[in-house]
Amino acid sequence: MKVIVMGAGVIGVTTAWYLARQGHEVTVIDRQPAAAMETSFANAGQVSPGYSTPWAMPGLPLKALGWMLKKNSPLVIRARLDLPMLRWMTQLLANCNAHAYDVNKARMLRVAEYSRDCLTALRAETGITYDDRQKGLIQLFRTQAQLDHTQDDMRLLTESNVPHQLLDTAQIVAREPGLAHASHLLKGGLYLPGDESGDAHMFTQRLSQKAEELGVTFKYETRIEGLDASATEIMGVRTSAGRITGNAYVLALGSYSPLMLRPLGIRLPVYPVKGYSLTAPLTDETRAPTSTVNDESYKVAMTRLGDRIRIGGTAELTGYSLRLSPDRRRTLELSFSDLFGGGDLTRATYWTGLRPNTPDGTPVIGPSGRFGNLWLNTGHGTLGWTMACGSGQLLADLVDGRRPAIPHLDLSISRYTA
Numbered sequence: 001m002k003v004i005v006m007g008a009g010v011i012g013v014t015t016a017w018y019l020a021r022q023g024h025e026v027t028v029i030d031r032q033p034a035a036a037m038e039t040s041f042a043n044a045g046q047v048s049p050g051y052s053t054p055w056a057m058p059g060l061p062l063k064a065l066g067w068m069l070k071k072n073s074p075l076v077i078r079a080r081l082d083l084p085m086l087r088w089m090t091q092l093l094a095n096c097n098a099h100a101y102d103v104n105k106a107r108m109l110r111v112a113e114y115s116r117d118c119l120t121a122l123r124a125e126t127g128i129t130y131d132d133r134q135k136g137l138i139q140l141f142r143t144q145a146q147l148d149h150t151q152d153d154m155r156l157l158t159e160s161n162v163p164h165q166l167l168d169t170a171q172i173v174a175r176e177p178g179l180a181h182a183s184h185l186l187k188g189g190l191y192l193p194g195d196e197s198g199d200a201h202m203f204t205q206r207l208s209q210k211a212e213e214l215g216v217t218f219k220y221e222t223r224i225e226g227l228d229a230s231a232t233e234i235m236g237v238r239t240s241a242g243r244i245t246g247n248a249y250v251l252a253l254g255s256y257s258p259l260m261l262r263p264l265g266i267r268l269p270v271y272p273v274k275g276y277s278l279t280a281p282l283t284d285e286t287r288a289p290t291s292t293v294n295d296e297s298y299k300v301a302m303t304r305l306g307d308r309i310r311i312g313g314t315a316e317l318t319g320y321s322l323r324l325s326p327d328r329r330r331t332l333e334l335s336f337s338d339l340f341g342g343g344d345l346t347r348a349t350y351w352t353g354l355r356p357n358t359p360d361g362t363p364v365i366g367p368s369g370r371f372g373n374l375w376l377n378t379g380h381g382t383l384g385w386t387m388a389c390g391s392g393q394l395l396a397d398l399v400d401g402r403r404p405a406i407p408h409l410d411l412s413i414s415r416y417t418a
Contacts, residue, residue: 001246002024002026002027002247004026004237004250005019005027005252008029008035008208009030009036009252010040010204011252011384011388011392012030012250013208014388014389015391015395016211018392026216028216028218028219029239030222031224034220035208036201036208040384041200042349042353043200044310045198045301045305045312046301047119047196047386048192048195048383049192049195050109050137050163050194051192053108054095054360055381056093056094056101056359058098073331074298074299074300074313074315075315075316078319080318089317091360095361104361106156106159106160109157114393114406115391118389118392119196126210128203130198130200130202130203131199131305132203133304135197135290136195136196137294138175138176138191139190139192139296140172140189140339141186141190141296142187143187147187150190153190154166162194163192163194166189167188167191169186170183171191176290178286178340178342179293179339185338197303198385199306200384203385222240222241224238225240226238226263227263228243229264232372233371233373234374237249248375250376250395251374253378254355254380255355257270257376257378258271261368265370266413269358269416270356270358271356272354273317274317274353274354275313275315275354276312276314276325276329276350276351277350278332278345278348279310279349280308280311280336280343280344280347281309281344281348282304282309283342284343288342289302289303290304291303291304297335298313298314298334298335299315302335302339311332313331314328316328320354355381356381358379358381364376364377369412369414375398390406393405394406
């Protein structure tokens with residue numbers, strides 16, 4: 001079968017890889033000159049199934065109001081007349097209750113844990129490297145309230161059979177010696193030994209090369225202009241290089257997926273949530289992360305990637321703007337300087353990308369509903385790198401008519417249209 005994959009980020013490329021491995025003729029279309037040049041380019045670098053948590057949680061509205069009053073807030077909402085944003089925020093707030101949180105987190109853990117297993121198998125099969133480390137993640141708590149709140153997450157981790165351990169300050173420093181000088185700032189931490197780290201951009205580009213060796217065709221610098229459809233199926237993709245046709249079509253355009261579906265009458269509740277990162281050269285190993293840690297106070301992740309340190313985080317609702325905010329940079333610098341300091345921030349590369357967030361935190365993976373040959377693999381939010389391999393394998397199985405390895409019906413767009 002000839003399958004057209006729209007998007008060459010980490011989701012699109014992993015999908016193409018698994019489809020090709022299962023014998024399909026695959027073409028990937030992307031407007032950029034190479035793979036992983038947008039949201040997958042410089043994310044936080046974490047493959048963190050244990051840290052998979054929906055934004056929508058009990059108490060979020062009050063917590064968000066408190067954040068908005070802080071100078072170095074992890075959340076910024078730019079006032080604008082934006083109906084998709086207001087609709088998305090309304091749906092997000094509807095998920096801010098204990099029952100929805102438990103359901104959504106369990107779904108996210110299911111996809112993320114499966115994806116980590118798929119990544120492990122892919123690494124063993126291909127020998128691919130990407131500044132990867134399999135040394136776990138520590139979520140750092142600076143306040144007693146944060147430490148107390150983690151009991152709910154630990155309950156869900158236990159129910160999902162995800163290994164975890166609550167650490168005191170001494171145990172944190174034993175695992176991350178670079179935090180020794182900042183131990184007085186910490187109340188405790190949650191250690192997730194199954195989590196990993198690695199450069200998503202490097203991984204995606206190297207996997208795209210391996211996919212080409214399997215016969216995948218990549219059409220870069222090709223702008224997707226729209227989809228031609230009959231009443232029940234997609235007939236082709238209109239692009240700047242002409243019309244491209246196949247038997248099946250996979251939409252993996254991240255935050256831009258809703259814009260492609262809207263003319264077809266499909267409302268996909270995915271909204272761009274802008275994130276930022278710094279990539280700083282390592283200057284002092286004794287004051288740098290060994291693996292990866294998350295600062296719960298500022299919602300900032302710090303990850304060791306070879307001889308670099310990736311500092312990523314913050315969330316901004318501002319539509320599709322890619323303007324670099326100096327305020328968000330200061331938040332990243334403050335968190336890193338507080339806790340570590342072993343990187344040269346003056347030589348850091350500053351970057352921003354648009355995370356495709358759903359209001360319930362779970363990605364949309366499965367059939368489009370209206371068109372029998374259109375499949376969706378999008379809406380992964382901050383966890384695209386974490387969920388990429390599992391999402392790609394799952395989608396490839398669905399296109400193939402195979403029974404996926406994990407339950408999948410509650411991952412499709414039908415959970416919103418029901």
